[in-house]
Amino acid sequence: MFxxxxxxxxxxxxxxxxxxxxxEAGKSITYGLFNAQEKGDLFIGPGVEVYExxxxxxxxxxxxxxxxxxxxxxxxxxxxSGSDEALHLVPPIQxxxxxxxxxxxxxxxxxVTPKSIRLRKKILNNKERERAARNNNK
Numbered sequence: 001m002f003x004x005x006x007x008x009x010x011x012x013x014x015x016x017x018x019x020x021x022x023x024e025a026g027k028s029i030t031y032g033l034f035n036a037q038e039k040g041d042l043f044i045g046p047g048v049e050v051y052e053x054x055x056x057x058x059x060x061x062x063x064x065x066x067x068x069x070x071x072x073x074x075x076x077x078x079x080x081s082g083s084d085e086a087l088h089l090v091p092p093i094q095x096x097x098x099x100x101x102x103x104x105x106x107x108x109x110x111x112v113t114p115k116s117i118r119l120r121k122k123i124l125n126n127k128e129r130e131r132a133a134r135n136n137n138k
Contacts, residue, residue: 015105018064019119020057022050023126026070034087036067042092043119044069053124055108058093066126095119 020040022028030046042057050056050069059065095103100110100117107129111118123129 015103016062018059018062019055019108019121020059021064021066021121021126022054022056022069023052023066024068024070025051028056028069029072030087030089031073032067032069032071033089035071036069037090039065039067042090043095045089045092051120051124052126053121053129055119055121064121 017040020036020042026049028044028046028048028050033042033044033046036042036057040057040059040061044050044056056067056069095117097110097112097117100119104110104119107122109120109122111120121129123132
């Protein structure tokens with residue numbers, strides 16, 4: 001709905017935190033998400049199909065962070081008391097289309113399908129994304 005025109009209020013404030021980006025394709029696993037949630041806030045839960053370059057969370061620091069949310073826990077024959085406790089995940093942040101469009105920066109895209117709304121980097125490959133970032137900083 002259109003409310004009306006107002007005088008210029010100043011520049012729109014951009015996001016200062018970086019993103020958490022998946023660097024491997026597959027299905028998200030609780031163990032990998034548990035390790036990633038220590039770095040920031042997540043947008044997905046376990047069992048979600050992810051691909052390289054997909055944004056899966058908001059980093060607590062200013063730079064982007066590539067993580068493996070498909071990482072499984074290595075099983076060993078030795079068990080220690082307390083080492084196999086259940087992993088608790090914080091519920092993921094749900095993004096509406098409006099929130100997703102407001103969230104993205106110049107190097108990111110919103111991907112809309114009938115079943116989901118995803119965020120992704122324009123350059124999906126991690127190495128190519130790092131190379132492009134270095135070239136832009138020169």
